[in-house]
Amino acid sequence: MRSLFQACYHYRRLASFPRAAEAASPANGYEPWRRYISTSTSKVLPWEASSRETLLRKIDSAMKDGNVEEALHSFGNYKKLHDLPEPQFIKLTATFSTDSLMKLALALARDQMPVPASTVLRIILESGKLPDVDMLSMVFLHMLKSQVGSYLVSDVLIETCESFLDQVADRREMKKLDSIKNSATLFDMVLESCVNFKCIIKAQKIMELMSLVGVVADVNTVVIASHVFEMVGQRDELIQMKRSIDSLTSLPFLQYYQHFYDSLLSLHFKYNDMDAAANFLINLHQQRKRSVFFCNGLPKQGAIQIGSGNLKTGYRIMFDPGKVDRGFILGTESQFGLVVLTDGNLLHTQKALAKLIVGCVKSRNMHTLCNLFIMLHNKGIDVISLRDVVNACIQMGWLHAAHDILDDLQSAGIQVGIASYFSLLRAYEKENKSEEFNGLL
Numbered sequence: 001m002r003s004l005f006q007a008c009y010h011y012r013r014l015a016s017f018p019r020a021a022e023a024a025s026p027a028n029g030y031e032p033w034r035r036y037i038s039t040s041t042s043k044v045l046p047w048e049a050s051s052r053e054t055l056l057r058k059i060d061s062a063m064k065d066g067n068v069e070e071a072l073h074s075f076g077n078y079k080k081l082h083d084l085p086e087p088q089f090i091k092l093t094a095t096f097s098t099d100s101l102m103k104l105a106l107a108l109a110r111d112q113m114p115v116p117a118s119t120v121l122r123i124i125l126e127s128g129k130l131p132d133v134d135m136l137s138m139v140f141l142h143m144l145k146s147q148v149g150s151y152l153v154s155d156v157l158i159e160t161c162e163s164f165l166d167q168v169a170d171r172r173e174m175k176k177l178d179s180i181k182n183s184a185t186l187f188d189m190v191l192e193s194c195v196n197f198k199c200i201i202k203a204q205k206i207m208e209l210m211s212l213v214g215v216v217a218d219v220n221t222v223v224i225a226s227h228v229f230e231m232v233g234q235r236d237e238l239i240q241m242k243r244s245i246d247s248l249t250s251l252p253f254l255q256y257y258q259h260f261y262d263s264l265l266s267l268h269f270k271y272n273d274m275d276a277a278a279n280f281l282i283n284l285h286q287q288r289k290r291s292v293f294f295c296n297g298l299p300k301q302g303a304i305q306i307g308s309g310n311l312k313t314g315y316r317i318m319f320d321p322g323k324v325d326r327g328f329i330l331g332t333e334s335q336f337g338l339v340v341l342t343d344g345n346l347l348h349t350q351k352a353l354a355k356l357i358v359g360c361v362k363s364r365n366m367h368t369l370c371n372l373f374i375m376l377h378n379k380g381i382d383v384i385s386l387r388d389v390v391n392a393c394i395q396m397g398w399l400h401a402a403h404d405i406l407d408d409l410q411s412a413g414i415q416v417g418i419a420s421y422f423s424l425l426r427a428y429e430k431e432n433k434s435e436e437f438n439g440l441l
Helices: 002-015 031-036 052-065 068-082 098-110 114-126 132-144 147-166 171-181 184-196 200-213 217-232 235-246 254-270 274-286 349-361 366-377 388-394 400-411 418-430 434-440
Strands: 300-304 315-319 337-344 343-346
Touching: 052 068, 052 114, 068 217, 098 132, 114 132, 114 147, 114 388, 132 147, 132 184, 147 171, 147 184, 147 200, 171 235, 184 217, 200 217, 200 300, 200 315, 217 235, 217 254, 217 315, 235 300, 254 274, 254 337, 254 343, 254 349, 274 349, 274 366, 300 418, 337 349, 349 366, 349 388, 366 388, 366 400, 388 400, 388 418, 400 418, 400 434, 418 434
Parallel strands: none
Antiparallel strands: 300 315, 337 343
16 A cells, blocks of 8 residues: 555656767768778879779778678779769679678678768668668668667668668568568568667558558567557557457567557547546456467467558558567567566556556546456455555645545445545544534544
């Protein structure tokens, strides 16, 4: 009871980008690269400039040896010798293989040089070639370690998806998308980085492209998408996701869905929708452990709806509820601490109950709160101590709220205990509220 009182008191009190371009400055360690791709035209004497063939051999040898500095130096000399346009180096793409450029991008990413690494990746895309998805994942993994890298990776992934889509003229060429369609983890780690660095617009664009490409998402995607929707207040999308999740015959990775339910309940409170929050808690307690995962022998997929349910104007990402990359680690703690996994079931926390009580008291909506208590009691779900709730309201000074709860529970035939009545009588007497005192008697 004391913990519930403290939670109510706490929430009552609560109620009453560095840019990627700046990171390319000399202070951020990218001066060597800027020197190599500078638009200034320094004079190169004929006898000082290496021949085309020699430079290509130097670059190839440096990349094989892992000598990034030498590769970049030769790369810059090649550009100066042939007067290539900035920053695309379009003519150079005809000479270098995609595999060699991907190795160079990986070497740059490992050295935490995201700006030149992204430039090399764009060279590949502008050449009309598609990068190897596994290698691309490795490059992204290193680039995502910094905020600048996260911004650049988001842009490159968007451009990569658009390049894949541009090369698919009709359904007969859909197999070209298979490599990226089956790379849910690639999208998951970029989306998580967008959430961490608050790049929400980019995250929304990536999710739309996932729908267009046909990526089969996993449970991690559900978690990250719920964070995106919560951050921009898209409660309708989360409600549609809940309908899809509730329709599944099994949730084998229930601990992951804790994040989703936590985000949805948080939005109910942000919108001050106590009716929806109370119904959410009732629904949470009514859910039973589900162990059967197959329907008619086939696994059922869930859907993440983005925007309108009309397929012409909205987007839909299908996800496999039995698929999760255990190598992709998400935090086990819920973001808002409103929902917790206990004995294999998702339940609300004391914090969630405190927010509901405070919200109902502030909005003078005690009827909703009492209906929650009555419904749970009638279903035999004994997870809330009604005496603790009444006593917490009394200690907070919400005497009329405590009185309303006692009256509604008594009308429903639910006994709270004589001690709660005595506590309220003493509080009325202390406040010199004789009318309320006599009314309770």
